[in-house]
Amino acid sequence: MSLSESAGSPREESPSPSHPNLRVLPHRREVNLSAAERAVADLLVALGKDPTSEHLSDTPRRVARSFAELLAPREFDFTSFPNDEGYDELVLVKGIPVHSLCEHHLLPFYGTAHVGYLPGDRIIGLSKLARVVELFSRDLQVQERLTQQVADRLQEQLAPKGVGVVIEAEHCCMSLRGVRAIGSRTITSALHGILRVDARSRHEFFALTGINT
Numbered sequence: 517m518s519l520s521e522s523a524g525s526p527r528e529e530s531p532s533p534s535h536p537n538l539r540v541l542p543h544r545r546e547v548n549l550s551a552a553e554r555a556v557a558d559l560l561v562a563l564g565k566d567p568t569s570e571h572l573s574d575t576p577r578r579v580a581r582s583f584a585e586l587l588a589p590r591e592f593d594f595t596s597f598p599n600d601e602g603y604d605e606l607v608l609v610k611g612i613p614v615h616s617l618c619e620h621h622l623l624p625f626y627g628t629a630h631v632g633y634l635p636g637d638r639i640i641g642l643s644k645l646a647r648v649v650e651l652f653s654r655d656l657q658v659q660e661r662l663t664q665q666v667a668d669r670l671q672e673q674l675a676p677k678g679v680g681v682v683i684e685a686e687h688c689c690m691s692l693r694g695v696r697a698i699g700s701r702t703i704t705s706a707l708h709g710i711l712r713v714d715a716r717s718r719h720e721f722f723a724l725t726g727i728n729t
């Protein structure tokens with residue numbers, strides 16, 4: 517499958533009837549690689565560089581393909597299982613690597629996510645928690661929205677008793693330029709259900725993530 521196909525095929529908003537666990541993304545515009553290449557070459561000229569020089573001649577193609585890859589979400593099957601044993605304690609996956617692109621500067625931000633939920637009638641494979649983070653990371657993002665999207669999607673798909681998502685990330689637009697706050701980390705969180713309304717559950721979640729509240 518080409519990059520443009522994977523990024524641009526028409527998508528439905530609702531779950532597919534034949535794959536009830538598969539929730540697909542809304543339609544995204546197709547990536548036009550040749551237009552992106554031309555734009556990168558123009559950008560290089562505008563920045564006082566010569567894209568026809570030996571060292572830069574292949575750079576527009578590489579940059580266009582890099583962005584196309586970084587912005588192409590990978591769909592996956594949101595497989596869930598009946599919670600037959602009635603497990604009702606927090607399930608938490610810590611330290612999920614996150615990297616995304618800030619929509620204001622097109623520079624990376626990266627760090628870790630901690631994603632947890634309090635099971636209801638169903639549980640999911642633990643790797644799916646990391647896949648949800650990756651799904652929304654491959655986009656032009658702000659950290660606040662990314663955090664919320666991960667929490668909302670888990671709530672919609674799994675209908676658990678609670679969801680908690682924390683992301684800690686360093687933003688290159690803050691550490692490499694501007695204030696040059698190297699090593700500073702931004703922490704965002706999004707909570708649903710019991711984790712949102714019950715102070716003890718919320719405290720337990722943040723304690724397990726290592727975030728002090």
Ligand code: ZN
Binds near residue numbers: 619
């Ligand atoms: Zn930025």
